[in-house]
Amino acid sequence: MDVIVVGGGNAGFTAAHAAATRGRKVLLLEKAPRELFGGNSYYTAGATRIAHNGLADLTDFIEPDDRHAVTEVPPYTPADYARDMEKVTDGRNDPGLTEVLVHEAAPTLRWLHSLGLKYRLMYERQAYEREDGTYLFWGGLHVGNVGGGEGLIHDHLEVAGKMGTEVRYGQDVFGLLTEGGAVTGVQVRQPDGTVRELRAESVILAAGGFEANRELCRTHLGPGWENAKVRGTPFNTGQMLMAALDLGAAKAGDWGSCHSTQWDAFTPGNESNRELTNRLTRQSYPLGIIVNNDGQRFVDEGEDFRNYTYAKFGKNILEQPGSIAYQIFDATLRPMLRSEEYEMPGVSVETADRVEDLAERIGLDPEALAKTVNDYNNSIDLAIPFDPNVKDGRMATTTPVKSNWATPLTTGPFYAYAVTCGITFTFGGLKSDTHGRVMANSGELIPGLYVCGEMLGGLFAGNYPGGSGLAAGVVFGRRAGSVA
Known part of the structure; x- marks a missing residue:
């Protein structure tokens, strides 16, 4: 075997395709059984951030849509992308x-489309x-996979089949x-419990972070993180991160933080739900307010577009009493909420005609919630037009x-x-050069070992x-995959 790829998510499949196009014989090993394949990528919406020059610059690889004629997509330059990366990670x-990411994301999507x-x-x-009747895109994030994460992974699997990549599950x-x-290969436990040694010229690690390992979450992220809901695959336990570190690979990135978001608190089966x-x-939280179990707001819901705040607000909620919060909207705002999320089967929601009655239904002090809502309503400058x-x-x-999109909750x-807090992936990973070649603690490259995806440290903090992330x-x- 020429190349072994460990992990069958977006990054792993992309690496396999790149190696296969070079004529390399590729074996992709996926920990999950076939019916649970796809890594974290399966659970995403498929949104991928790329730099571009506006709608006309995208039409060569996106699906046709009648709405394009009445749509404005503002240009998003590599410089914009780099500034956003620096802004949200505090440098x-x-x-x-980052330089590679912002310049190569768009060409790579075109390549994958081909x-x-x-x-x-x-x-x-x-x-x-x-x-x-027109549309204006916002927040620098415009393109996604047809069929979301599920469509992304099924497309990858079809491409792998055409290229002759062997995919093994379990x-x-x-x-x-x-x-x-x-590095000359891997040790792998088969579904029947037997252990095999598989050898290759190169091994590409694309097995994700440690968000599904409660012990590692508590150790690296801190107390309480073991209680966060695992949004994606339950197979990202950090096993190969630890194996690489044991080998002498260097750490990179922020091992003390992660992608965490607001997640349905009470719906049964709210972890790793396929x-x-x-x-x-x-x-849709930027439109309303978020309160904790004391009926108090605790974040600036309108600090920035959702794209720049949603991956950190899960942490804020985890720190609240009971690690629970409530997004509050009124009848005027309700039609603007994302239907695929807020009209989900079994969604955790309570309604009432009065704020005080709503508070009672969710177990909050009615006077406290009413005061929070009234203070919020009375502090809004209504002379400024609302534009989401x-x-x-x-x-x-x-x-x-609340910095933007403040609308009185009165109807x-x-x-x-x-x-509650949903954990997506951890930001700490392995140190590599810009081609994914893993570096040792000594500063030297480890021959034969490569890394990509959520195992690659250094981009996010x-x-x-x-x-x-998908980009x-x-x-x-x-x-x-181009150098392995």
Whole structure:
């Protein structure tokens, strides 16, 4: 075997495709059984952040849509992308990796499209229809896979089949084989419990982070993180991260933070749900307010577009009493909420005609919630027009401030959606060069060992711009597969 890829998500498959196009014989080993394949990528909406020059620059690889004629997609330059990466990570992003990401994400999507992956504009997630029937996309995130994460993974699998890549499921890779300081293969436990040694010239690690390992979450992220809901695959336990570190690989990135979002709190089966996948997120929060079990607001819901805040607010909720919060909307705002999320089967929601009655239904003090809502309503400058397609500056000057999209909650019925912290992936990973070649603690490259996807450390810290995870997966997956 020429190349072994460990992990069958977006990054792993992309790496396999890149190696296969070079004529390499590729074996992809996936820990999950066939019916649970796809890694975290299966659970995503498929949104991928790329730089571009506007709608005309996208039409060569996105699906046709009659709405394109009445749609504005603002240009999003590599410089915009790099600034967003620096902004949301407080400058802790690796500049070399970032430079590659922002310039190669779009060409890599075009390459994947040429192989068979399908993309479209994400109207339902990234644009509001305006009164004149036109659409304006916002937040720098515009393109996604047809069929979301499920469509993404099925497209990848079809491409792998056409390229002759062998995919094996139920392969519990737990160790790395070495010879003379070089990685020469893997140790893998088969579904029947037997252990095999598989050898190859190169091993590409694309097995995800440690978010599904409660012990590692508590150790690296801190107390309480073991209680976060696992949004995606239950197979990302950090096993291969630990194996690489044991071999002497260097750490990179922020091992103390992760992608965490607002997640349905009480719906049964709200972890690793293959049917509802990303529908368990609650991402229309910039329109309303979020309160904790004391009836108090605790974040600036309108700090920025959702794309730049949603991956960090899960942490804020985990820190609240009971690790529970409630998104509050009124009847005026309710039609604007994302239907795929807020009309999900079994959604955790309570309604009432009065704020005080709503508080009682969700177990909050009625006077406390009513005061929070009234203070918020009375602090809004109504002279500023409300426009969800731009950062409209319509503030609520209560505490904490809401910086944009403040709208009085005055019209019943009122709605409360219970949310908790959902953990998506951890930001700490392995150190590599810009081609995915893993570095040792000594600073030298480890021959034969490569990394991509969520195992690659250095891009994200504390937060990330929405869609940059899948983008990083394809960019550095392609790079690793191109040199392995």
